[in-house]
Amino acid sequence: MIDVRQLKKSFGSLQVLKGIDVHIREGEVVVVIGPSGSGKSTFLRCLNLLEDFDEGEVIIDGINLKAKDTNLNKVREEVGMVFQRFNLFPHMTVLDNITLAPMKVRKWPREKAEAKAMELLTKVGLQDKAHVYPDSLSGGQAQRVAIARALAMEPKVMLFDEPTSALDPEMVGEVLSVMKQLANEGMTMIVVTHEMGFAREVGDRVLFMDGGYIVEEGKPEDLFDRPQHERTKAFLSKVL
Amino acid sequence: MDFRFDIIVEYAPYFFQGLLATIGVSVVGIIFGLILGLFIGLGKMAKHPLVRLPFSWYINFFRGTPLVVQILLVHFGAMPLLFAQPNAIVSLAVSLSLNSAAYVAEIFRAGIQSIDKGQMEAARSLGMTHAQAMRYIILPQALKRMIPPFANEFIVLIKDSSLGMVIAAPEIMYWGKAAAGEYYRVWEPYLTVAFVYLVLTLSLSKLSHYLERKYSTS
Ligand SMILES: Nc1ncnc2c1ncn2[C@@H]1O[C@H](COP(=O)(O)OP(=O)(O)OP(=O)(O)O)[C@@H](O)[C@H]1O
Ligand SMILES: [Mg+2]
Numbered sequence: 001m002i003d004v005r006q007l008k009k010s011f012g013s014l015q016v017l018k019g020i021d022v023h024i025r026e027g028e029v030v031v032v033i034g035p036s037g038s039g040k041s042t043f044l045r046c047l048n049l050l051e052d053f054d055e056g057e058v059i060i061d062g063i064n065l066k067a068k069d070t071n072l073n074k075v076r077e078e079v080g081m082v083f084q085r086f087n088l089f090p091h092m093t094v095l096d097n098i099t100l101a102p103m104k105v106r107k108w109p110r111e112k113a114e115a116k117a118m119e120l121l122t123k124v125g126l127q128d129k130a131h132v133y134p135d136s137l138s139g140g141q142a143q144r145v146a147i148a149r150a151l152a153m154e155p156k157v158m159l160f161d162e163p164t165s166a167l168d169p170e171m172v173g174e175v176l177s178v179m180k181q182l183a184n185e186g187m188t189m190i191v192v193t194h195e196m197g198f199a200r201e202v203g204d205r206v207l208f209m210d211g212g213y214i215v216e217e218g219k220p221e222d223l224f225d226r227p228q229h230e231r232t233k234a235f236l237s238k239v240l
Numbered sequence: 241m242d243f244r245f246d247i248i249v250e251y252a253p254y255f256f257q258g259l260l261a262t263i264g265v266s267v268v269g270i271i272f273g274l275i276l277g278l279f280i281g282l283g284k285m286a287k288h289p290l291v292r293l294p295f296s297w298y299i300n301f302f303r304g305t306p307l308v309v310q311i312l313l314v315h316f317g318a319m320p321l322l323f324a325q326p327n328a329i330v331s332l333a334v335s336l337s338l339n340s341a342a343y344v345a346e347i348f349r350a351g352i353q354s355i356d357k358g359q360m361e362a363a364r365s366l367g368m369t370h371a372q373a374m375r376y377i378i379l380p381q382a383l384k385r386m387i388p389p390f391a392n393e394f395i396v397l398i399k400d401s402s403l404g405m406v407i408a409a410p411e412i413m414y415w416g417k418a419a420a421g422e423y424y425r426v427w428e429p430y431l432t433v434a435f436v437y438l439v440l441t442l443s444l445s446k447l448s449h450y451l452e453r454k455y456s457t458s
Contacts, residue, residue, distance in 0.1 A: 048365055050361055050365060073368070073369055074367070076364060076365055076366065076367040077366075077367035079365075080365070080366075081362075081365040083358060083361070083362065085358055087356070087358035087361065087362035088362075089359065089362070089363075089377055089381075090381065091380050091381050091384075100366075100376060101363075101366035101367060101368060104368060104372055104376065105366065105367040105368055105372070106367075146362075149366070150365075150366070153366055153367060
């Protein structure tokens with residue numbers, strides 16, 4: 001589903017990704033952990049080309065992102081992204097937030113886009129919020145809307161960059177449970193998170209990133225309970 | 241001190257013509273300033289520094305030199321190259337347009353850049369093109385923030401149109417000065433002129449408040 005080979009990325013003279021290799025199967029839930037500044041967000045953002053990378057290959061669902069004939073917008077239609085700070089569009093109602101891209105990008109008629117949006121809002125438990133503006137939502141609600149917005153494009157892959165880090169603790173659960181449901185439905189997901197409970201329960205595989213490399217990867221129970229590398233051990237001892 | 245209303249009454253037709261001219265050059269200045277300013281603002285935001293250069297210098301020149309000098313350059317320098325008989329009203333409208341474009345460009349750029357980067361990223365991550373993201377996400381939010389600085393700029397523009405006096409453009413200030421010269425009176429003509437400007441600028445600021453309220457209800 002996703003093939004990443006020798007992915008390298010620098011910001012000026014700072015090399016942030018120093019050669020990432022990873023293969024992700026359809027339906028797999030991959031959790032990415034690692035210290036601040038290790039390149040987790042940059043890695044995710046390279047997968048939908050919000051950041052252009054310097055070297056290496058990324059192939060998503062058979063599309064090589066760097067091939068000359070690849071249409072970036074087409075790739076992004078297939079790769080949904082959820083941000084730490086929601087990034088809902090404040091000048092639009094919740095419903096319009098969700099229907100805009102399907103209507104403008106996928107060219108769906110309004111009825112179809114709204115039906116899909118209501119279905120998704122029901123799924124994330126917010127059908128009664130369709131006509132309010134984002135600033136009246138709590139953080140947890142806003143993030144659930146953001147998830148629904150990304151899902152409305154019917155992506156093949158979902159990327160989550162610390163989706164619960166900006167939330168009050170009591171709202172973390174509602175967002176994680178939506179993500180868990182999505183995982184159970186077979187969505188291919190890459191999730192950067194500090195929620196180790198979620199990683200253990202929902203993750204099929206955990207990648208530990210440090211200094212621009214994937215230092216160690218494995219099943220959650222292996223990586224958390226029997227880390228092999230010193231740096232993994234040091235990191236886990238701080239966060240667990 | 242007696243206040244001679246008869247002077248105002250006598251000059252009323254001229255003041256009225258002057259008012260129309262002032263409104264005319266201001267409206268032209270605002271409309272062309274907006275169009276040209278949008279274009280220059282976009283140019284100033286170009287990725288390549290060499291592309292940005294001429295736009296930066298346009299803005300530097302028109303913001304960094306006095307409007308009076310610009311009016312004189314346009315009327316006695318540039319316009320004679322195009323027309324045998326330059327019209328002072330046209331020259332004034334052109335000067336105001338060129339000048340306000342520089343300010344509009346900066347307001348425009350600042351407005352767009354004030355929108356959180358995450359908005360563009362969210363839009364792009366949903367598959368929207370840059371143009372779609374601008375049109376549906378960035379501009380509607382930015383334009384709302386641009387209303388107060390635009391209103392400020394256009395209030396200044398209306399008042400600055402009085403500088404058309406230096407090229408004898410028959411706007412309202414010109415007629416005020418004419419009346420003052422004919423009757424050797426200061427208060428009547430200049431207070432009338434001041435009052436007219438005040439009505440124009442207050443109307444514009446009311447309009448801006450109305451627009452601000454209208455677009456902030458969402
Ligand atoms: N646009 C940018 N320009 C310059 N440097 C950047 C940019 N984005 C990220 N960096 C740098 O790249 C490094 C990796 O950043 P990244 O955001 O990928 O880390 P992260 O693992 O997501 O960290 P965190 O846990 O704090 O979110 C950091 O040193 C950061 O300062
Ligand atoms: Mg990050």
